[in-house]
Structure formats: C-alpha cells, structure tokens
Amino acid sequence: DTGVSQNPRHKITKRGQNVTFRCDPISEHNRLYWYRQTLGQGPEFLTYFQNEAQLEKSRLLSDRFSAERPKGSFSTLEIQRTEQGDSAMYLCASSNRGEKLFFGSGTQLSVL
Amino acid sequence: DQQVKQNSPSLSVQEGRISILNCDYTNSMFDYFLWYKKYPAEGPTFLISISSIKDKNEDGRFTVFLNKSAKHLSLHIVPSQPGDSAVYFCAASGVYSGGGADGLTFGKGTHLIIQP
Numbered sequence: 001d002t003g004v005s006q007n008p009r010h011k012i013t014k015r016g017q018n019v020t021f022r023c024d025p026i027s028e029h030n031r032l033y034w035y036r037q038t039l040g041q042g043p044e045f046l047t048y049f050q051n052e053a054q055l056e057k058s059r060l061l062s063d064r065f066s067a068e069r070p071k072g073s074f075s076t077l078e079i080q081r082t083e084q085g086d087s088a089m090y091l092c093a094s095s096n097r098g099e100k101l102f103f104g105s106g107t108q109l110s111v112l
Numbered sequence: 113d114q115q116v117k118q119n120s121p122s123l124s125v126q127e128g129r130i131s132i133l134n135c136d137y138t139n140s141m142f143d144y145f146l147w148y149k150k151y152p153a154e155g156p157t158f159l160i161s162i163s164s165i166k167d168k169n170e171d172g173r174f175t176v177f178l179n180k181s182a183k184h185l186s187l188h189i190v191p192s193q194p195g196d197s198a199v200y201f202c203a204a205s206g207v208y209s210g211g212g213a214d215g216l217t218f219g220k221g222t223h224l225i226i227q228p
Binding site for chain 1: 148218
C-alpha cells in the first residue's frame, strides 16, 4: 500500500496559463475524489469518480476546470486560464465502497 | 451555508492534559462522522470515526462522542502529547448529503497547540 500519490507537490503559474495535476489513488480503490482547500477553510468537494465515470461535480467546479479518470486508475485535474482565486491546495482522495477516504499530500497551486 | 461547524479556530492545551475539540452539524442526513488530522503541507490523515448508531467510539488516547439530538460531536485526546499539535478537521457524510458516495463535508478546522 503506497498511499495516494499527487504530482506535482507545488505549482507556480502565471495568471491565464493552464495547469494539470495528477493523482494516483490506492490501487484497489475504485472511488476517487478531488477537493480544494484554501487558507482557513476545510477541504471542499470538487468532483467524484467511480471507476472511470465522473458521477458528481460541485458548483465550485467552473467551466475552466475539467477532471478525467480515463482507465479508472489515475486521474488528472486541469485548470484552464488560471485566475488568482484558483490559488489553493488541491487534494485527491480515494476509497473503497463504504470506507473512509485516504488523502494524498496535495498539490499547492500559486497563481501570480 | 456551513453544514459542519467548528467554532474554535484554535485551542491551546498543556501537555498531559485533556484536549476537547467540538463540532456541530446541521444536516440530519449525515450518518457517519470522522475526525482527520492535518500537518502543514500534508494531506489530512484519518484519526477516528463514529457511526450515527453509536454515541461513543474509543481508540487509544482518542475518543469521539456523538450527541445526535444536539447534532454535536466532540473529540477527546487524553493525555495530550506534543505530536498532537496539528489542525483537526471534523467531517461528515451521508447517503444523500452530496459529495460523492463516501464523500465528506468538512468543518473549517481547529488548530490544536500542545504546550510543554
């Protein structure tokens, strides 16, 4: 069990650029989640996959955000035309049915 | 609307004493509650959980109490140790509460500081 892995750990970008983050869940987990955490707040739900199907999206996920999990294994989260308000820690978590979520260490995004 | 509330942003406790962290929730669809611990620059790590059919769950130094009628839960840490210094998040989930099948709604967290 290698845990949930996220890359990169840190990303600094200029406003207007596109960024992509990767998450590798625990191998036997079929459920994968993306959360966003800003300073002074708890993690906020963004989107959820069961295998390769994206089953739920938060209203926080604007049109500039897209997430994929093409083969039901790793997932990517892309943000297009980044804005300063996108600066946050992006957390990935995975689980098996009815079990607790295991989180990765997150990707800290800074938009300048 | 904050469905899970942690009203104390920070809490300072002396080493060896009991730490009590509180959490309130508003959504009656929540039926499973968890506490996560988070160190800076790391993701949250699971600490302890409780189902709504129970009112207490204990794991070593950590005990979680659930008062369903008051929609309140608390985490007790005894004795508190320096390594317990971290941000503690209360989280809740339920079948129709949103956020995915096992998805969680988090509070804003309480920063626990254990003083020597």
